[in-house]
Amino acid sequence: MRLLASLILILAVASTTHAQTVTRDLPYARPVNERHLLDVHAPDKAKGLPVVFWIHGGGWQTGHKGLVALKPKAFNDAGLVFVSINHRFVSDTPMGDIIGDVAKGLRWVHDHVAEYGGDPSRVLVMGHSSGGQLAAIVCTDDRYLKAEGLSLAMIKGCVPVDADTFDVPAIIEVAEVRARAHGVAPPTHGHRQKFGNDPVKHRDFSAITHVDPGKGIPPFLILHVAEHPDTGAQARRFGAALTAAGVPAEVVAVRETWHAAINDNIGKPGDPGSDAVFGFVKRLVTR
Numbered sequence: 160m161r162l163l164a165s166l167i168l169i170l171a172v173a174s175t176t177h178a179q180t181v182t183r184d185l186p187y188a189r190p191v192n193e194r195h196l197l198d199v200h201a202p203d204k205a206k207g208l209p210v211v212f213w214i215h216g217g218g219w220q221t222g223h224k225g226l227v228a229l230k231p232k233a234f235n236d237a238g239l240v241f242v243s244i245n246h247r248f249v250s251d252t253p254m255g256d257i258i259g260d261v262a263k264g265l266r267w268v269h270d271h272v273a274e275y276g277g278d279p280s281r282v283l284v285m286g287h288s289s290g291g292q293l294a295a296i297v298c299t300d301d302r303y304l305k306a307e308g309l310s311l312a313m314i315k316g317c318v319p320v321d322a323d324t325f326d327v328p329a330i331i332e333v334a335e336v337r338a339r340a341h342g343v344a345p346p347t348h349g350h351r352q353k354f355g356n357d358p359v360k361h362r363d364f365s366a367i368t369h370v371d372p373g374k375g376i377p378p379f380l381i382l383h384v385a386e387h388p389d390t391g392a393q394a395r396r397f398g399a400a401l402t403a404a405g406v407p408a409e410v411v412a413v414r415e416t417w418h419a420a421i422n423d424n425i426g427k428p429g430d431p432g433s434d435a436v437f438g439f440v441k442r443l444v445t446r
Contacts, residue, residue, distance in 0.1 A: 178203040179235050182275060187267035188260060193245060197264055198224050200231035200241040205276025209283065209315070209444035212268060213243040214261060216288030216422065219353055220248045233426025237437060239444075240277035242268060246293070249353045254364055261293050262303035269309055281444045283316045284377075285436075287422040291322025295366035295397070299376055311375040316443045318436055320382045321421050323389045325397035327354050327361040333389060370400045378407035380439040382432050384421055385412035411435045 180201045188195040202208065211234050215222040224243040234241045246260040269279045286294035297303050298317040304310060323330050331350045338345045346352070354364050362368050370376065381398050383390040394410050401408035413421050413432040424430040 179232065180205070180275070181231070185267070185271075187244065188263040194247045195245065195260065195263075196224065197242055197244040197267065199272070199275045199277075200235055200243075201276045202235045202238065202240070205240055207273075207278045208238055208240050208276055209281040209440070210240045210242060210268060210272055210277040210279070211440075212265060212282055212284045213241065214246070214284070214286030214290035214293045215243070216286070216290045219254070219257060219289045220250055222290075228423040229426030233433075233437075234440075237440065239283075239440070240272060240275060242272065242277075254354055254360070258293060258296055258300075258303050258364075259306065261297045262307045262309070265297070265304065265313070266307040266309060269313060280313055281315050282313050283318065283440060283444065284314055285318040285320065286322075287320040288322060288418065289324070291319030292324040292364075292366070295319045295322065295325055295379075296364065296369070298379075299366045299374075300363075300369040301374060311377060314377045316378050316380065316439060318380045318382065318439065320425070320432075321384050321387065321390045321418050323393050324350060324354075324364075325366045325393045327365045328358065329396075330389060330393065331361065367397050367400050370397075370404045370406065372404045372406075376401070376404070376406045378439075378443065379409070380435060381408065381410045382421065382435060383410070383412055384416055384418060385414040387418065390418075409435075409439070 180203055182199045184196045186195055187197050215224060215226045224245045227243050231241045244264040246257050268282060272279050284294045284298055294317055298314055301311050327350060334349055335345050354361055379401055381394045383394040391412060398408045398410035421432050425433045425436055427433050
């Protein structure tokens with residue numbers, strides 16, 4: 160597969176805000192392929208700015224780093240560098256290796272984001288849907304960062320957006336109980352299949368399993384659709400576990416929205432979910 164060379168574009172932003180420098184298709188792991196690439200969006204002449212590290216959704220089986228909607232411009236306007244990564248899919252990669260991809264992306268940030276105006280010691284990890292699970296697990300199970308010679312100290316906050324898999328065994332049980340109650344076949348490509356048919360792995364891939372005091376787990380903002388029973392239940396339970404461990408955690412239920420919109424509206428002025436995200440960021444890292 161032919162890889163695109165790194166491409167730097169200077170984008171004129173049609174507002175009173177600054178221009179952006181966008182660097183696309185930077186490799187962050189080996190072997191280099193389209194799933195091991197990331198994009199960096201930075202305010203023009205950025206230097207020493209906090210970094211948002213974004214993980215796309217898509218059920219661990221689809222999606223790409225370009226699914227960022229309003230986020231790059233909005234975070235750049237707020238004085239942050241925005242990094243968006245691809246990762247491999249469950250169709251050909253074990254879940255643990257996909258989480259490892261995220262950690263390798265953070266290794267790249269640690270080593271290189273200063274070249275693009277970012278501060279590698281002030282990183283916020285965020286993601287939507289399946290990307291929210293990946294964000295949460297890499298911010299609680301520090302083995303993945305340790306494998307890259309890193310620690311949780313570089314991460315100043317975590318924002319999973321409408322994820323349903325902080326507790327993988329729970330979401331599997333909910334889906335299968337529903338199927339039995341309604342007399343329908345259980346999912347054939349649901350969470351059980353995506354996370355491997357092994358209860359030990361299900362627990363190990365659950366962020367809630369790894370919540371303990373004293374680990375340096377960063378503060379969390381857990382955003383979810385108010386009317387969604389599964390993401391709401393998972394968010395509240397995960398938030399409670401973090402709080403019990405002494406980790407600052409805020410659970411925000413956004414009303415009158417849906418799974419795609421809660422993500423796409425981050426950066427939209429006046430959107431309640433977006434306001435919660437940018438308030439969280441401002442409290443933690445912006446100057």
